[in-house]
């Protein structure tokens with residue numbers, strides 16, 4: 574286990590455009606594993622390398638039972654638009670409404686170095702796009718149309734606990 578400290582906003586590493594991974598090797602796999610351990614420890618559904626202070630184009634997202642590992646992801650296509658609540662491990666206690674496409678198609682490499690394409694919709698598309706934004710130094714507060722009130726955040730937590 575290698576749980577890293579989550580970098581909190583504001584921090585330079587969070588607003589930088591990350592570098593592409595040139596060679597997928599042991600250090601890339603270690604990074605993916607560290608991201609996973611750190612995400613699980615912090616109850617996240619996704620995390621990007623800059624959030625553990627590594628400025629590389631690598632991020633992961635929880636997709637149901639699976640973990641999507643994205644090395645050098647590119648957005649190939651998006652469709653639709655919806656507004657929904659988002660949070661971010663780098664912004665404790667900040668939740669707000671963000672407009673995102675409802676469909677995304679991406680291309681990325683896995684830890685074996687294989688290039689894959691993946692389509693996702695709704696919540697999963699939102700998570701993927703949030704993490705890819707991190708790799709471009711774009712933070713969700715810059716896209717927020719409205720910040721949730723404390724009462725709304727409490728309701729959000731109440732709903733999660735009922736599930």
Ligand SMILES: [Zn+2]
Pocket residue numbers: 660661662663703707713
């Ligand atoms: Zn985030």
